Amino acid sequence: MTYSYRTIISSGALIAGLIFYGVYHELVVVSIMPLRSMKTFSPNISMKKKVVKLIFWHEEAWHTEDVDVIWSDTNMVHNIHLIINRWLSVLDEEKVMDKKVTLQSVILSPSSREAFLSFDRNPLKFEDAAYVKLMWCEGLLKTIRDNGIPIESLRFLVHHAPLDDEHIDLAFSWPISGFLNTVAVPAQIPQSGSTSGTDEVARNFHLRSTTTPRPFTIMIDPAGDAKHAGRMLEDNFERGVTLQCANYLKGELERKYANVRVVLTRFPGETLEPLQNANFANRLQVDFYMSIHFYQDFENNPAIFLFRYVKHPTDRWAKTYVPLSLISYDQVHLIQNRLTDRWSSLMYESFKKTTQSGVKNLAIPFLPLKGIYAPALGIEVGLRHKNDWQHYISPCIQALGEIISADPGLKS
Secondary structure, three states: OOOOHHHHHHHHHHHHHHHHHHHHOOOOOOOOOOHHHHHHHOOOOOEEEEEEEEEEEEOOEEEEEEEEEEEEOOOHHHHHHHHHHHHHHHHHHOOOOOOOOOEEEEEEOOOOOEEEEEEOOOOOOOOOOHHHHHHHHHHHHHHHHHOOOOOOEEEEEEOOEEOOOOOEOOOOOEEOOOOOOOOOOOOOOOOOOOOOHHHHHHHHHOOOOOOOOOOEEEEEEEOOOOOOOOOEEOOEEHHHHHHHHHHHHHHHHHHHOOOEEEEEOOOOOOOOOOOHHHHHHHHHOOOEEEEEEEEEOOOOOOEEEEEEEOOOHHHHOOOOOOOOOOOOHHHHHHOOHHHHHHHHHHHHHHHHHHOOOEEEEEEEOEHHHOOOOOOEEEEEEEEOOOOHHHHHHHHHHHHHHHHHHHOOOOOO
8 A cells, every 4th residue: 555745744744733632732741751760660679558648728727638659768859759740630639729739850950959840821810819829838838748758848840940929939849848827926016226136237238217207118019010910800901090199109108297208109001110119219218118919709708918038948047247348129118127126017917807708917938029138128008809908997007107106217
């Protein structure tokens, strides 16, 4: 039997089309696995049956599920790869995630204390609240930690490239302990003349004089820009709603406080570059930085999240800063971390008194606050309707008033 070139080409095109269709609709999965990960399937590995605990966050609560796996006594790569893929499968079954995600490969550092996890797609849903994304990461860390895998940190990747997200900073390895135990210090503000330690050095560096009055400068960052529309809020985008809120908040603050100056990070139609806001705030030497974020939430009760930027849970411990010394942009938040903790506690207590919404105060790698010297807080609120932000203006002004009146360098 002979075949013409036309028949061969048509058959090849048909087969290629079927393969492409299968890959596109995830009926066929193609995975390129590094040689180190291939050790997972070595027949010489000692295997045994073991029950592992899978932990995940869903519907405002922690859930656990025990599953049987084939565990290796010697191959940590196999164990991590297996347990995370089982964890992802459970999340898919419970409808925690809106897409099927698979862990492609696991690579260990030379010391075997850091694991690089490469997924086949971004597991974080863009429309979700930053807190939901945080709890996804914390659930994975908790699953690895509670099953006794001796890893100190995890790096999240997609196709062996850094995992990008607009809210959570995943540019570095996350400690296996997570960030949920990072709490704020008590809201005790030193009186004028009694500031000590890191805060005193910070104020000297900031050139804030107690003898020469100047306005208390607040920089407000409405999330989004002309290029990044943000999350959907009914028939609008986050960038438009946050800008409305920021403009209204600016007018109310300047009307109520004569000694307060409010600066916005952007105007309609403006596009921002990475770290542009941080550079703007640091050059202007603002006294307080606040980033505003909204997301759509029809199912849960309205919630207010206060975020502070940390790169490691130990960032909240006392740090010593030497004036005129060099410090990297991802560590600059340490200069005034104690003052940031105190002011976030003041806002937290104020919101608890003035709103019916649940309030959480967390120190996490909240990306919009990265690289900012001044005390900086991110506020994220779940809205049922796009105009519900108006309900939070008065509580926000009152909370900011607590900070303004607590600043010992402010003169009326």
